[in-house]
Amino acid sequence: MSDPRAAVIVFPGSNGDRDLLEALRAAGFDSFPHPSGQPLPDDVALAGLPGGFSYGDYWRAGMLASQEPAVRSLSSLIDRGGLVIGVCNGFQILVEAGLLPGALSYNDPAGFRHRWVTVRCALETDSPWFRNVPNGATLRLPIAHGEGSYFHPGGFDAVASHAPLLYEENPNGSMGALAALLDDTGRVLGIMPHPERASDPDLGSEDGLSLFTGAFGAVARHPSPVAGKNEVAAGAHTS
Template structure:
């Protein structure tokens, strides 16, 4: 990687809604966003990847299931195996579990309703490529919006991810979708792949983030996801 800003790819799928928001978050964090297309096999030499939120392929079959079979996902899997930082947000998280890059699955919310709210989270793991600028136990507020955000896994998988510290975030105050063990986000064993249901790209700029006790729409807790990844790519290149 050159001395220029780290290049972070954002993959657009048919039905992606938050790809431009993710690109903006990367730019605000000091990175260079690179638009990538689901039908391509070219990652354009990026240093990290974001799989954004939305309703890829209309969420037909299962949320994220068809996107997990998109042509570019072959390159995403190869990049993950080589240690590239990869973040899946909401629908992107669903893609990561459907592609078996993260364990478990995501199902319809327990109350069977689409939900949107400013969601409190607790940081459980601050040693991943996307969470290094947080502290374990830190409480943050990130917007959430989903219909299929209930995290599920069998008992053996739950015991493993708990025991290995793979849970990155838990819901606080309320479990909005019935996720087992209040799980809001996960990492793989290597810590380069992270997925979560809330949307950090919507909490990166004062005036446009979630409401906080200080002021409405003042929250910028999501920015640390992207600055963490930039730091990780710089460290890898050193």
């Protein structure tokens, strides 16, 4: 059987697409770049929204990108049981698209910040992204953003049950030190740090790869979102 396909949506101004393609490939996916101006093909098991400055961040970060056809087609992928990850700018796009709740605003203290940080898994979850990251585990990942301060009008309590990763030291003023967020299905992950840049021991850490191998394990165990999308639509591998 061929490897499950993973589309990395390339927006004008994306700059982490190649890194995300590499990490997904390292985890076993047949990853390929997909232009944001077209809806996703039906045969993908996973979609990745990479980091970068889509549309230059010239409006609110991620806002313009969230209107793109590829993003509008994500809900049908999710309905089919597919997986979605948005990293950094990709997280901002998922929030702007309404696929994850809340908002990401300017860092506090203000300014773009690159730093290696430690995040802790703080959730018992069936999310496929966390098959290989048990509750309590820590990951060392880089952050590189200026608008990563997570806000929810209901406060952190409103999203605590969907917040799988928390910063050990809050670098950006996020509510509850939230570093990542899952949707209700557990299949859509927004994450501000960069796991795709921590997927090669030569580059300082391979902790991030465990998220992608977890996703691969889930998809490989249920190799259906593509071939048998009806089966998936029937809920074959929802948690």
